[in-house]
Amino acid sequence: MNSFLLSLDVLDALKNIVGENRVKTDADSLENWGKDHTKYFAPHASAIVFPSSTEQVQAIVKLANHHAVALTPSGGRTGLSAGAVAHNGEIVISLDKMNQILEFFPADRMVRIQAGVVTEQLQDYAQEQGMYYPVDFASAGSSQLGGNIATNAGGIKVIKYGMTRNWILGLTVVTGKGDILRLNKGMIKNATGYALHHLFIGGEGTLGIVTEVEIRLDRQPQDLQVLVLGVPDFESVMPIMHAFRKEIDLTAFEFFNDLAMQKVLDHGLVQRPFETSCPFYVLLEFEAPYEPVIDKAMQIFEHCIEQGWVLDGVMSQSLEQAQNLWRLREDISESISAFTPYKNDISVLITHVPDFIAEIDSIVANNYPDFETCWFGHIGDGNLHLNILKPANLSNEDFFAKCEIVNSYVFEVVNKFDGSISAEHGVGMTKKPYLEFSRSEQEIEYMKALKKVFDPNLIMNPGKLLDF
Amino acid sequence: MNSFLLSLDVLDALKNIVGENRVKTDADSLENWGKDHTKYFAPHASAIVFPSSTEQVQAIVKLANHHAVALTPSGGRTGLSAGAVAHNGEIVISLDKMNQILEFFPADRMVRIQAGVVTEQLQDYAQEQGMYYPVDFASAGSSQLGGNIATNAGGIKVIKYGMTRNWILGLTVVTGKGDILRLNKGMIKNATGYALHHLFIGGEGTLGIVTEVEIRLDRQPQDLQVLVLGVPDFESVMPIMHAFRKEIDLTAFEFFNDLAMQKVLDHGLVQRPFETSCPFYVLLEFEAPYEPVIDKAMQIFEHCIEQGWVLDGVMSQSLEQAQNLWRLREDISESISAFTPYKNDISVLITHVPDFIAEIDSIVANNYPDFETCWFGHIGDGNLHLNILKPANLSNEDFFAKCEIVNSYVFEVVNKFDGSISAEHGVGMTKKPYLEFSRSEQEIEYMKALKKVFDPNLIMNPGKLLDF
Numbered sequence: 001m002n003s004f005l006l007s008l009d010v011l012d013a014l015k016n017i018v019g020e021n022r023v024k025t026d027a028d029s030l031e032n033w034g035k036d037h038t039k040y041f042a043p044h045a046s047a048i049v050f051p052s053s054t055e056q057v058q059a060i061v062k063l064a065n066h067h068a069v070a071l072t073p074s075g076g077r078t079g080l081s082a083g084a085v086a087h088n089g090e091i092v093i094s095l096d097k098m099n100q101i102l103e104f105f106p107a108d109r110m111v112r113i114q115a116g117v118v119t120e121q122l123q124d125y126a127q128e129q130g131m132y133y134p135v136d137f138a139s140a141g142s143s144q145l146g147g148n149i150a151t152n153a154g155g156i157k158v159i160k161y162g163m164t165r166n167w168i169l170g171l172t173v174v175t176g177k178g179d180i181l182r183l184n185k186g187m188i189k190n191a192t193g194y195a196l197h198h199l200f201i202g203g204e205g206t207l208g209i210v211t212e213v214e215i216r217l218d219r220q221p222q223d224l225q226v227l228v229l230g231v232p233d234f235e236s237v238m239p240i241m242h243a244f245r246k247e248i249d250l251t252a253f254e255f256f257n258d259l260a261m262q263k264v265l266d267h268g269l270v271q272r273p274f275e276t277s278c279p280f281y282v283l284l285e286f287e288a289p290y291e292p293v294i295d296k297a298m299q300i301f302e303h304c305i306e307q308g309w310v311l312d313g314v315m316s317q318s319l320e321q322a323q324n325l326w327r328l329r330e331d332i333s334e335s336i337s338a339f340t341p342y343k344n345d346i347s348v349l350i351t352h353v354p355d356f357i358a359e360i361d362s363i364v365a366n367n368y369p370d371f372e373t374c375w376f377g378h379i380g381d382g383n384l385h386l387n388i389l390k391p392a393n394l395s396n397e398d399f400f401a402k403c404e405i406v407n408s409y410v411f412e413v414v415n416k417f418d419g420s421i422s423a424e425h426g427v428g429m430t431k432k433p434y435l436e437f438s439r440s441e442q443e444i445e446y447m448k449a450l451k452k453v454f455d456p457n458l459i460m461n462p463g464k465l466l467d468f
Numbered sequence: 469m470n471s472f473l474l475s476l477d478v479l480d481a482l483k484n485i486v487g488e489n490r491v492k493t494d495a496d497s498l499e500n501w502g503k504d505h506t507k508y509f510a511p512h513a514s515a516i517v518f519p520s521s522t523e524q525v526q527a528i529v530k531l532a533n534h535h536a537v538a539l540t541p542s543g544g545r546t547g548l549s550a551g552a553v554a555h556n557g558e559i560v561i562s563l564d565k566m567n568q569i570l571e572f573f574p575a576d577r578m579v580r581i582q583a584g585v586v587t588e589q590l591q592d593y594a595q596e597q598g599m600y601y602p603v604d605f606a607s608a609g610s611s612q613l614g615g616n617i618a619t620n621a622g623g624i625k626v627i628k629y630g631m632t633r634n635w636i637l638g639l640t641v642v643t644g645k646g647d648i649l650r651l652n653k654g655m656i657k658n659a660t661g662y663a664l665h666h667l668f669i670g671g672e673g674t675l676g677i678v679t680e681v682e683i684r685l686d687r688q689p690q691d692l693q694v695l696v697l698g699v700p701d702f703e704s705v706m707p708i709m710h711a712f713r714k715e716i717d718l719t720a721f722e723f724f725n726d727l728a729m730q731k732v733l734d735h736g737l738v739q740r741p742f743e744t745s746c747p748f749y750v751l752l753e754f755e756a757p758y759e760p761v762i763d764k765a766m767q768i769f770e771h772c773i774e775q776g777w778v779l780d781g782v783m784s785q786s787l788e789q790a791q792n793l794w795r796l797r798e799d800i801s802e803s804i805s806a807f808t809p810y811k812n813d814i815s816v817l818i819t820h821v822p823d824f825i826a827e828i829d830s831i832v833a834n835n836y837p838d839f840e841t842c843w844f845g846h847i848g849d850g851n852l853h854l855n856i857l858k859p860a861n862l863s864n865e866d867f868f869a870k871c872e873i874v875n876s877y878v879f880e881v882v883n884k885f886d887g888s889i890s891a892e893h894g895v896g897m898t899k900k901p902y903l904e905f906s907r908s909e910q911e912i913e914y915m916k917a918l919k920k921v922f923d924p925n926l927i928m929n930p931g932k933l934l935d936f
Contacts, residue, residue, distance in 0.1 A: 107818040188849040189891035192906045198666030350575040381656040423657035453917040
């Protein structure tokens with residue numbers, strides 16, 4: 001670790017900015033705040049700093065420019081692409097102490113917060129105001145808004161509510177150069193030139209650090225109903241979605257295959273929703289504040305049965321049942337974690353999903369007939385989570401080596417269908433070698449040029465997203 | 469006009485690219501395609517070209533770089549900020565011949581179009597597919613999607629559907645450098661680095677030209693109901709909006725003052741909605757596919773009456789009545805056009821709207837007691853149209869001179885409330901001198917640096933938005 005020691009000058013200057021007790025260099029802290037949820041890259045941070053204001057962040061960034069030291073912005077460290085791993089001696093700027101909710105604007109349905117606010121904290125605050133923050137996903141209990149913004153987080157309600165981007169009305173950022181910019185200032189309508197805040201959303205902390213956020217809230221959803229349907233083949237999934245969406249605004253449309261269901265049932269915490277075993281399942285959710293909506297849903301359900309698209313199904317009769325049905329989908333990741341799953345987070349146009357899945361399945365079946373493939377995902381927005389499970393008789397090493405080969409096949413198919421190699425997890429370090437499968441060489445050159453505009457000394461999260 | 473003559477080399481090269489009959493240099497064409505809906509800047513185009521493909525646009529841009537000739541991208545020419553006026557001998561690239569709807573993706577609720585498609589053409593096409601394109605405004609009959617994207621057009625349904633930005637899933641652009649980029653390719657979820665397409669949305673054609681668009685459609689609205697309410701004072705407008713939005717998803721929430729209503733009635737094409745004359749009016753629209761929604765709306769209406777927020781009101785009983793109620797709002801611009809209105813298109817947080825209006829009213833009343841002020845706008849998103857009417861006894865010249873003074877007062881108040889000097893019309897040339905009232909000096913420097921990344925020779929719509 002000696003190679004990553006900071007000079008005493010820099011350490012003293014950091015302490016001057018944030019205070020003695022807000023700079024950590026002990027081994028435990030360097031390990032803890034030096035990494036995110038990925039495990040492929042070892043953390044090697046040189047220090048962890050905990051600023052409490054935008055001005056302190058600015059002072060740190062200016063210091064880093066002056067001394068040519070790299071910075072890694074850090075939020076809830078739940079990322080899955082190593083976008084917040086300090087791998088090369090970076091100073092980690094943790095937003096943990098910038099977790100204040102600053103001001104609520106009821107007429108605007110908007111709240112101004114510091115970027116270190118945790119997703120669930122925002123969700124709870126919204127609820128206390130009789131409002132709702134709809135971007136939701138498994139790590140909501142620890143992910144921070146700044147990190148959600150850096151990766152444009154999605155999750156399980158995108159079909160109705162869109163991505164994080166859709167809820168951002170303004171950002172305060174410190175650029176890599178050390179300028180404080182207040183971008184868009186909470187306005188819905190503002191046609192005064194380039195929408196700079198949209199570069200920082202999904203920018204993975206490589207252009208600057210988001211310190212404050214103006215974020216939109218929505219009214220609370222009313223009387224959510226959940227349906228789980230068993231489906232005979234993948235070709236039936238799309239007509240089901242189409243039939244429901246034509247009449248009812250869905251708040252979620254998720255799918256998973258039989259293997260995923262089986263693993264959740266084996267896990268032993270939830271029960272089978274109905275007796276019939278089916279190759280695929282879909283989960284639908286929608287608001288039903290009026291009785292006729294339920295009637296309509298039942299009519300569509302019966303129509304789907306008649307058409308042969310649905311073999312069996314169940315609708316929640318209570319909030320508890322609704323929550324249990326959701327667990328069939330939400331517990332998948334946990335239920336398969338013992339099988340060392342090899343994960344991919346990809347998206348294509350919904351139109352292409354059936355062909356895409358068939359092609360990947362056939363590649364895996366032909367090359368690795370002993371591999372089990374767990375498919376699930378947010379099919380209502382073309383986002384698929386492909387999880388290949390490790391056969392028990394294969395070593396981790398051999399399994400990962402084979403999966404690396406599968407990886408390039410998968411990304412070639414993604415490329416063929418004009419899809420995305422990372423739908424919602426970001427690029428970070430893990431997907432960086434594959435960026436060209438989703439972005440053209442020219443696009444990447446423009447991205448590099450933009451990076452240099454905001455961060456000319458390349459001190460801001462270097463090595464993530466782009467190589468120089 | 470001689471100073472704007474192109475060399476014969478350039479003219480021949482243009483004809484080689486698009487064909488002899490797709491290059492116009494006659495005086496009528498130069499006048500017609502050389503301007504948009506503004507009248508403050510005289511058109512001085514050197515040629516008008518009508519490409520039919522992205523590749524032809526690319527060839528023109530490369531030619532322009534080679535010969536250092538400036539280009540002005542041109543759509544439906546309905547802009548109100550002189551963003552599409554060829555004022556200094558530019559070659560106008562008209563998208564008029566790129567008006568094809570290319571492909572419909574029902575499962576994705578998406579359509580791929582050329583950027584010269586007219587808004588109404590897209591709306592009609594959507595309707596034929598049983599779908600809906602919700603961005604709507606007065607000039608929908610002639611504005612083109614490329615232009616809507618360049619200014620991030622808003623309009624009357626933003627409270628529910630958002631701005632044009634919200635519907636864009638992908639853009640094909642030719643950058644100022646002459647590169648063709650296919651950005652985001654129609655995906656809902658794509659976390660692979662900087663969202664370059666969001667720079668071109670609202671970029672006013674200064675970074676490049678949008679040639680093709682992947683655009684999202686929505687389901688058709690069901691059983692729209694319209695309410696017009698008379699309000700005793702501006703302070704009551706916000707509680708009304710709050711009371712309705714808490715229970716019902718509004719598709720519009722517009723407001724106008726008594727003077728605006730009076731001018732529309734004087735115009736003689738629509739009737740007074742109810743007898744009571746009120747200082748302010750609001751128009752609400754919402755979907756009511758189920759009877760209980762109407763009941764709920766009536767309950768809220770009665771509550772508003774009891775609270776003294778509403779003096780009188782009417783709800784549409786038929787589609788025709790709904791359309792007539794809408795005309796009370798939509799006919800304002802036409803009804804006041806004879807009074808040479810001095811227009812401003814501004815936005816602030818909804819929270820600040822009451823104080824903002826009071827402050828502007830008091831400035832105008834104190835300084836120009838003989839001026840009449842017509843307020844209307846999309847109050848549900850903080851967007852106000854301030855129209856000052858010319859007193860009959862004042863010459864145009866004197867009136868405009870006085871309004872110029874009002875202008876700087878207005879923008880100082882906008883600045884004080886952290887608002888936008890252009891909510892939906894863009895900056896172009898008319899608002900360029902005032903950009904600093906909404907964007908900081910540093911932001912403007914970053915915008916200039918971004919411009920140079922995409923358009924290093926500054927050939928793309930120069931003189932609009934930014935000065936170099």
